[in-house]
Amino acid sequence: MASRRLTIAGTVAKRLVAALPAAGFGLASAHRRRAAFARAWRLAFEDLGPAFIKLGQLISVRPDEFSDELVAEMQSMQDAVPPLPAEAIRAVIREEFAREPEELWATFDDTPVASASIAQVHRATLARAYKPVWGAELPAGTALAIKVVRPGAAASIRADVAIARSLAERVARMRVSRRFDPVALLDEFAATVDRELDLRQEGRFADRFTFDFRDDPKVVAPRIVWPTSTARVLTMEFMTGWRLNQLDEARAGGVDCYALAVHGATAFMRQVFVYGRYHADLHPANLFVTPDNTIAYLDFGIVGFLTPEERMNITQVMAALVYRDPERALTYSANLGVHVPAEKIATVRDGLGELLSGTFRPDGTRDFAHFGLGFLKLLGENNVQIPSGYGLLIKSLATVEGVARALYPQIDIVETAKPFTTRILGQAMGDPARLYERIPAAIRAALRELVA
Numbered sequence: 304m305a306s307r308r309l310t311i312a313g314t315v316a317k318r319l320v321a322a323l324p325a326a327g328f329g330l331a332s333a334h335r336r337r338a339a340f341a342r343a344w345r346l347a348f349e350d351l352g353p354a355f356i357k358l359g360q361l362i363s364v365r366p367d368e369f370s371d372e373l374v375a376e377m378q379s380m381q382d383a384v385p386p387l388p389a390e391a392i393r394a395v396i397r398e399e400f401a402r403e404p405e406e407l408w409a410t411f412d413d414t415p416v417a418s419a420s421i422a423q424v425h426r427a428t429l430a431r432a433y434k435p436v437w438g439a440e441l442p443a444g445t446a447l448a449i450k451v452v453r454p455g456a457a458a459s460i461r462a463d464v465a466i467a468r469s470l471a472e473r474v475a476r477m478r479v480s481r482r483f484d485p486v487a488l489l490d491e492f493a494a495t496v497d498r499e500l501d502l503r504q505e506g507r508f509a510d511r512f513t514f515d516f517r518d519d520p521k522v523v524a525p526r527i528v529w530p531t532s533t534a535r536v537l538t539m540e541f542m543t544g545w546r547l548n549q550l551d552e553a554r555a556g557g558v559d560c561y562a563l564a565v566h567g568a569t570a571f572m573r574q575v576f577v578y579g580r581y582h583a584d585l586h587p588a589n590l591f592v593t594p595d596n597t598i599a600y601l602d603f604g605i606v607g608f609l610t611p612e613e614r615m616n617i618t619q620v621m622a623a624l625v626y627r628d629p630e631r632a633l634t635y636s637a638n639l640g641v642h643v644p645a646e647k648i649a650t651v652r653d654g655l656g657e658l659l660s661g662t663f664r665p666d667g668t669r670d671f672a673h674f675g676l677g678f679l680k681l682l683g684e685n686n687v688q689i690p691s692g693y694g695l696l697i698k699s700l701a702t703v704e705g706v707a708r709a710l711y712p713q714i715d716i717v718e719t720a721k722p723f724t725t726r727i728l729g730q731a732m733g734d735p736a737r738l739y740e741r742i743p744a745a746i747r748a749a750l751r752e753l754v755a
Contacts, residue, residue: 304462304465304466307462307463307466308466310351311351311463311466314347314350314351315344315347317347318343318344318346318347318350319340319343319344319347321343322339322340322342322343323339325338325339325342326339326340334372337370337372337373338372338376341370341372341373341375341376341377342376344359344373344376344377345359345376345377345379345380348377348380349380351463352420352459352463353384353420353421353453353456353459353460353463354459354460354463354464354467354496355463355467356380356420357420357421357460357492357495357496357499358467358492359377359380360377360380360584361488361491361492361495362374362377363377363378363380364583364584364605364694364695364698364699365488365691365694365695365698366676366679366680366683366694366698368488368683368689368694371680378586384418384419384420385418386415386418386423387418387423387453387454389413389414391453391454392413392415392423392425392451393413394454395451395452395454395535395536396449396451396536398535399533399535399536400531400533400536404427404449407427407430407531408427408428408429408430408447408449408531408538409427409428409429409430409443409444410427410428411425411426411427411449412425412426412427413425416448420453420456421452421453421456421460421499421500422450422451422452422453422456422502423450423451423453424448424449424450424451425448425449425451426446426447426448426449426541427446427447427448427449427538428444428445428446428447429441429442429443429444429445429447429528430443431443433528433530435510435513435526435527435528435529436510436513436514436527436529437510437513437514437517437526438513438517438523438526439526441526441528441540445540445541446540446541446543447528447538447539447540447541448525448538448539448540448541448542449531449536449537449538450502450505450536450537450538450539451535451536452500452502452534452535452536456500457500460496460500461496461500464489464492464493464496467489467492468486468489468490468493471485471486471488471489472485472486484688487691488691491691495604495605498604499604500534501534502532502533502534502535502536502537503532503533503534503537504603505537505602505603505604506527506529506532506537506539508580508603508606509524509525509526509527509539509600509603510527511580512524512582512600512603513526515573515574515577515578515580516570516573519570520597521566521595521596521597521598522566522570522597522598522600523542523597523598523599523600524599524600524601524603525539525540525541525542525599525601526539526540527539527540528540542591542599542601543591543593544591544592544593544594544597544599545558545591545592545593546587546588546590546591547587547590547591547592547706547709548587549587550709550710553592556594557594558592558594558596559596560710560711561710561711562596563592563596563598563710563711564707564708564710564711564714565707565711565714565719566596566598567590567598567703567706567707567710568703568704568707568714568716568719569719570598571585571699571700571703572716572719572720572723573723575609575614575617575696575700575720575723576614576617576618576720576723576724576726576727577723579608579609579610579611579613579614580606580607580608580609581606581607581609581696581699582600582603582605582606582699583605583606583607583695583696583699584602584604584605585699585702585703585706586702588601588602589601589602590706607692607695607696607699608692609692609696612638613639613692614727615727616635616636616638616639617635617639617696618723618724618727618728619631619634619635619728620632620635620636620639621717621720621724622724622728623635623659624659624662624669624671624674624717625669625717627656627659627660627662628659629652629653629655629656629659630652632655632659632678633648633651633652633655636678636693639690639692639693640689640690640693641682641687641689641690641693642687642688643682643685643687644687647685647686647687650685651681651682651685651687654681654685655678655681658673658674658677658678658681659674661673662674666713668713668714668715668718669715669716669717669718670704671700671701671704671716671717672701672704672705675697675698675700675701676697676698676701678697679694679697679698700716703716704716707719
C-alpha cells in the first residue's frame with residue numbers, strides 16, 4: 304500500500320506541475336488557473352485508474368462542493384480503457400459458472416462492444432426462451448449483453464478507496480472548507496463503488512425499473528436473465544438505438560423529438576415524485592432512443608432515493624420556483640438538511656430572489672437549471688453544506704432539462720412535473736398534521752403572538 308501511496312502522490316504532483324504554464328505560474332486569472340488545475344486533476348485521475356475515474360465521475364455530479372471548472376472537467380472523464388483479452392473474460396465466466404460461455408449461451412462474441420474501468424461488455428445470444436422477473440418473455444436467439452467485472456478490479460479498487468479515504472481524513476483535519484466534508488464524500492463514493500462491483504445490484508434496479516414502468520411500453524430497461532447472472536457477470540437484453548448525443552441521426556430516423564422530450568421528462572418526474580427512486584447517471588451513453596420513440600435506460604450504477612417526506616419538500620421547493628418565493632425555498636430546503644447560518648440567511652434570501660427573478664426565459668418557459676444549479680452555487684459561496692442527495696437530485700433534474708431542451712427547446716420541465724407535484728400537494732392538504740403549514744403567513748404570525 305505504501306508504494307501505491309507514492310504512485311498516487313507522484314502522479315498527482317506530476318500533472319499539477321505540468322499545469323503550471325497553463326495556469327500562468329499562478330499569475331493568470333482565477334478562472335484560467337482553476338481550469339488548468341482542473342484539467343490536471345482529471346488527467347491524474349485517468350492515469351490512476353478505475354477507482355479514481357469513478358471518484359471523478361462522482362465529483363462531476365457535485366456542483367455544490369466543487370468549482371464549475373472541476374465539475375465540467377470531470378464530466379469529460381474518459382471511462383474507456385483498452386479491452387482485456389477474451390481469455391481473461393472467459394476465465395471469469397468459468398470461475399462463476401464452471402462452464403464455458405458457449406455452454407451458457409447459443410453464441411458468445413470474444414470481441415467486446417464496450418470496455419470500461421470496472422467491467423467489459425460482450426455480445427451473446429440466448430440459447431433458450433426465458434421469462435424475466437418482469438416484462439415479456441425473451442425468445443431463443445435474443446441478443447444479449449454480457450457484462451463482466453474485470454479480474455482483479457474489486458481488490459484494486461477497494462485498496463485505492465481505502466487510500467483515498469485516509470487522504471480525505473487528513474484533508475478534513477486541515478479544515479479546507481466549512482461546506483466540504485471530504486470524509487463524507489469518500490464514504491458516499493465507497494458505497495457507490497461497492498454497488499457497482501456487485502452487478503446483481505444493477506440487475507435488481509433494472510428489474511425494479513421495468514416493474515415501475517410496466518404500464519408504459521415506451522420507457523424500458525434491459526430485461527435481466529438471472530440464471531446466468533452473478534455478482535461478477537450480468538446477462539441482460541441487448542439494447543439498440545441512438546444515443547442522445549446522436550440527435551441528427553435520430554431525427555433522420557424518424558424520431559419525434561417533441562414527443563420524446565415530453566415523454567422522457569415525464570418519465571423522470573415519475574421516478575422522482577411517484578417512486579422516490581431515480582436513475583442518477585443520465586449521460587448520453589446511458590440513454591437510447593429507438594425509431595418508435597421508445598426510451599431505453601441503461602447502467603443503473605448510480606441511483607438516487609427519496610423518502611415521501613423528501614418528495615414533499617422537493618415539491619415545495621419547485622412551488623417556490625413557480626411563485627418566485629425565496630422564503631418558501633429556504634424553508635423547505637432546510638427540511639431537506641440545507642441549514643443556512645442565521646448570519647447568512649439575509650444574503651442567501653436576497654441571492655435566491657435574484658435567481659428566481661431570472662428564472663423565466665424570453666419564451667415564457669422556466670429555466671430550472673438556472674435556478675437549481677445557481678442555488679447550489681449560492682449555498683456553496685456562503686459555505687453552506689449541502690446533503691449529497693439534494694445536490695444529486697438538482698444536478699439530475701438539470702441534466703434531464705438539458706437533454707429535453709436539446710430535443711425540444713421550448714419544453715418547461717417544471718410544467719412537466721406539475722401533475723405529480725399537484726398530487727403530492729393535494730395529499731398534503733388532506734393531512735391534518737400539515738394544517739399549520741396551510742395557514743397563511745399572517746395568521747401564523749398572529750398565532751405565534753398568542754402563544755408567545
